Amino acid sequence: MGRGSKRKVEKQQLDESIDSESETQNEDSTTLLHPRSKKGRKVARDAELCLVGPSIAADEARRRWPLRYQSKNKVKKQAVTETSNDEEDDVLQARNHYDKAKVDGCLYKLGDNAYVQAEDGNLNYIARIVELFETIDKKPYFKAQWFYRAEDTVINKDNAHLLDKRRVFLSDIHDDNPLNCILSKVEIAQVAPNIDLVAKERTIPQSELYYDMKYSLPYLTFKNIVTETPKRDSDTSSVVSSECGSSECNSNNTTSKVERSLLDLYSGCGAMSTGLCMGASLSGVKLVTRWAVDINSYACKSLQWNHPETKVRNETAEDFLCLLKEWEKLCQKFSLLGADKPLENGSSETSDEEDDDGQGCEEEQEKEREDDGDSEDSSEEFEVERLLDICFGDPNQVNKPGLYFKVRWKGYDASYDTWEPMKGLSNCPEKVKDFVRKGYKSNIVPLPGNVYFICGGPPCQGISGFNRFRNGNAPLDDIKNKQLVVYMDIIEHLKPRYVLMENVVDILKFAKGFLGRYAIGRLVSMNYQARMGMMTAGSYGVAQCRMRVFLWGAHPSEKLPQYPLPTHEVASRGHVPNEFEEINVAYSKSDTCQLERALTLGDAISDLPQVNNDESVDQRKYGKVARTEFQKYIRLQRKDVINLTVDTPHASSLGMLYDHRPLQLNADDYERVCRVPKRKGANFRDLPGVIVGENNRVEWDTTMERVKLKSGKPLVPDYAMKFVKGRSTKPFGRLWMDEIVKTVVTRAKPHNQSILHPSQDRVLTIRENARLQGFPDCYKLFGSIKERYIQVGNAVAVPVAIALGYAFGLACRGVSDDEPLMILPFKFPKCLARSSQIEVDDSD
Incomplete structure (x- = not known):
């Protein structure tokens, strides 16, 4: 054949x-x-x-x-x-x-x-x-x-x-x-x-x-033979009017107070889990990110500030997997895996009272615990007051990986807390037992069966085109692709009800799609139902064309979630492997549908105040009114955004604009940017000394001397002339307000990409990039300027995650059908509003 x-x-x-x-x-x-x-x-x-x-x-x-x-x-x-x-x-x-x-x-x-x-x-x-x-x-x-x-x-x-x-x-x-x-x-x-x-x-x-x-074959679907699953919500409809606001979608269809727990692996600043929880809420399912894991400390800080309800772990996924296994052994050791076992599959009943003991928080408690009678010998100089947290790894950076506990020493404040190895606490077993007992009760570390949903985008840097040493013959032998194996190993250990993996399209291009095939193979080998689809961010209400692969997995007893069809007119950009072109989530040519027009850069950012290349202010007032519907809803205050917690740290900054700062270009690049004309399509080719020859290749203009900068360096650098063999128009390219951005980048340098603001001499700011990813303006980021660009660039577009979260919610409730695609009853960003009755503030 x-x-x-x-x-x-x-x-x-x-x-x-x-x-x-x-x-x-x-x-x-x-x-x-x-x-x-x-x-x-x-x-x-x-x-x-x-x-x-x-x-x-x-x-x-x-x-x-x-x-x-x-x-x-x-x-x-x-x-x-x-x-x-x-x-x-x-x-x-x-x-x-x-x-x-x-x-x-x-x-x-x-x-x-x-x-x-x-x-x-x-x-x-x-x-x-x-x-x-x-x-x-x-x-x-x-x-x-x-x-x-x-x-x-x-x-x-x-x-x-x-x-x-x-x-x-x-x-x-x-x-x-x-x-x-x-x-x-x-x-x-x-x-x-x-x-x-x-x-x-x-x-x-x-x-x-x-x-x-x-x-x-449609969406490469593996699913149960018997698909007739009784509806769990017999009194609620799976079809919600597209006219409903987010509050109506949520409150009218909330099925119960049962909370579904989410583990976000490789979480970054939390865009994927944020969107999934929002979308689930719109479907009537309470999904809460209980745990998040990422190696980037700044991304962890961003996620923790925006989601105080989440236990954020700044560690590698490998160390987290080891911790999961060691934690299960501890719970077995203290006979906790029997009576009073936490509800399986990450479901719990919400209550007004929360037991904060064993949460692993690092803040000093207001009151000291009473002595339990098993204190250490009084002759010792240091005495363990209590254990605060647990990890697996090498927190002291002494090349001694293992299981560690964070210790609060009696008579000392938090500044003296230390990480101590398990064997170093052998003389205070009751302290360890007390910590494990309370940590077990509060699910400080998930156990197999306690996680309802795992999401994540394991990095596969070994497939990057920038990697000159890619191993096409044995991709999993490349250490840079091992995170895919670790991700699947965590799923195999925890056995969640649902899985969602996100990755770049190159996972289907490199080595004939070996890694994408491996991912599906691992899920099916674990007896998960599975299906794969490719979704374009702009098709769901943002002004960028980024395409990503999403792989669903569902427990055999659950409905396999669908892929939401586009809500906006955006043509996918970028090459899709022929073998996988049928998994592109889109309406067929024969379908009749009314899609919203594609959003443009101007729709997203035209209301933001002007800032300079050397801007240093992190938080400001808008100074302008919103001009488009997108801008009105993306500006919503935190208290008005669906599914976001408003805690004490957030109160003082409600209604403020965060992160509207660009990467400051060096003097040479800034001078080059100032010379690029402020018109559509302008780039380095418009600078003096460059002409465009045959086959769209740039050449030096031999009729004039090479123009120099104030520093004495050439105005047009050699790398711009050589990029893609002289055929690229990206170096120092200026965007335009009526355009759709190809993709949000992690490196905000204009040397090989079009990222210049249409009318200002700078690159797009962190916040402008965040809007292109669908982050509400109230979502605050932490770290250096470069770190914040990385967090935004690595994120899953929020409206895509919302759409997938809604599909998950319908499957979770058992009210979705067996087709691979579904129609959303709402559009982004209007679905961000906590209530359809909210008056959107157009003022500055």
């Missing part, structure tokens, strides 16, 4: 009963990922095969297979009604249908499974016989519904080792084949999906193969 070819896919909704054969056979054209046109090869002589018994009654046959009885010709051209091209399908016409056939003396019935002869060198195909019929020219045929091995799916042969070799997947793909292609019967057992791999193994009968999932 040719790779990258197009063929028709019959989208029949078949259950396990052959009698469910669809009366109407809809057809759709889909680009298959490494497709195989499973047409069997003839292996049996005609004399050794036949259709058996009386034929199925004509009326019944016409009812079950109407397309087979439309013509007396051998083939009927069936027009394709739901396709992107003008192809037609050849439908073999039948004289009669049967429910039995004999091949090589073996009797086959409808619903039996069989091996089918494949091309030379390939493993035999595996099929379920769903039709047995005689063609107009009296040839015996069968229709096969194919099973896929792991290597036949997106997982591919390179990652097939992750799965049990006996495991196959029922597909939606059907083909007509001559009866003499059948080789032999095969027993394929259907087993119930189970996240407990040991328990699942006990349920697998002694058959040659088994299956527990269905594999569908």
Whole structure:
């Protein structure tokens, strides 16, 4: 079967009963990922095969297979009604249908499974016989519904080792084949999906193969065979009026006070988890980020300030995984994993009283604990008052990694707190036990089954085009790609109900998409349902075209979340691998839909006050009124933004504009920027001494001397002339207010990217970039200027996360359907408002 070819896919909704054969056979054209046109090869002589018994009654046959009885010709051209091209399908016409056939003396019935002869060198195909019929020219045929091995799916042969070799997947793909292609019967057992791999193994009968999932090509979906899940919210509708404000969407559909806990790995400053919780709230689900992990201390500080309810851990994901395992051992040691176990899967009942003990906070407590009678020997100079926190790693930077506790010493204040190794606390076991007991009660560190949802974007720096030493033959051998393995290992340990992974599109480009295939393979090997999609930020209400890959995972007992369709008109930019183009989340060309116009840079930032290259003020008043609807809602005060906590640190700065500062350019670059004309499309090519020659390549103007800066350096640097072999227009490129920005960057230097403000001689500020990512203005960032740019540039666009959070909420409530795509009932940024009745302040 040719790779990258197009063929028709019959989208029949078949259950396990052959009698469910669809009366109407809809057809759709889909680009298959490494497709195989499973047409069997003839292996049996005609004399050794036949259709058996009386034929199925004509009326019944016409009812079950109407397309087979439309013509007396051998083939009927069936027009394709739901396709992107003008192809037609050849439908073999039948004289009669049967429910039995004999091949090589073996009797086959409808619903039996069989091996089918494949091309030379390939493993035999595996099929379920769903039709047995005689063609107009009296040839015996069968229709096969194919099973896929792991290597036949997106997982591919390179990652097939992750799965049990006996495991196959029922597909939606059907083909007509001559009866003499059948080789032999095969027993394929259907087993119930189970996240407990040991328990699942006990349920697998002694058959040659088994299956527990269905594999569908749209959005590369692995999902349960039985999809009819009872609605958990029978009194609420999954369809919410698009006219409702965020408060109405939230309050009318809140299903209960049950709180779902979220762990944000590689959290950065928290954009992804912030959006997910907002979107879940709009769907009527209370999702709370209880834990966040990131190696960047400044990003952790930003997340903690904006989300005081979150336990933020500044550590590597590897150390966090080790901590999870050590914490479970401690809880087992003190016999806590039995009675009074925290509610599984991260669900808890909210209450007015919170037990703050064991939260691991570093602030000094107002009162000292009473002596528990087990104090250390009074002759010791230092005595442990209490333990404050726990970590795994090397917090003292002495090259001695292990389990550590943060200690408050009796008679000393917080400035004397130290990290002490576990073995150094052997003489105060009651202090350790007290800390573990209270930490267990408050979920200071999650245990397996206590996390409802894990999200994260594991960095895969080994696939970056800037990495000259990329390992295309064995990407996981590159230490820079190991975080993907760690991410999946944490999922395997904690066993959440839902998973969402985000990554760059290069994960599907590099090494034939090996890492993307590995990610799906790991989830499916853990018995999670999974599907993959690509979403463009601008399609959900921001002025940038960044595209990212999102991978859903869902526990077998849960609904698999959908992908929200775009709300705004934005054409995706950037190359999408042909093999994965069908996972781009978008309306089809034949769909009729009314999308909002694409937002532009001016829509996003035209109301912000003018600042200079050397601006030093971090917090200011706006000084201008909002000009667009986007600006009105993005300016909302924290108290008016859905799902954001208003705590004491936030009160003094309500209504202020944060982070409206640019990276200060050096004197040479600033002089260059001042010379770039303030007009659309201007860049270094407009500077004196540069001409554009053939093939759009820049050349030096030999008729004039090279212009110098005040420092004596050239006005036009050599690197600008050589960038992309002289064809790029990005160096010192000026943006324009009617444009859509390609993507928000982490490095705010204009040497190889268009990031200059349209009318001011500077790069876009941190806040202007934050608006392009959909951050509300009240979301404050911490760290140096460069660090804050990195936090914003690495973030998931907030409206994309909101849309995905809403899809999660519907799946969590069990009210989403089985289609891969859904329509949002709201648009960004209006959905940010805590109440539709909020009067948006247009003043400065």
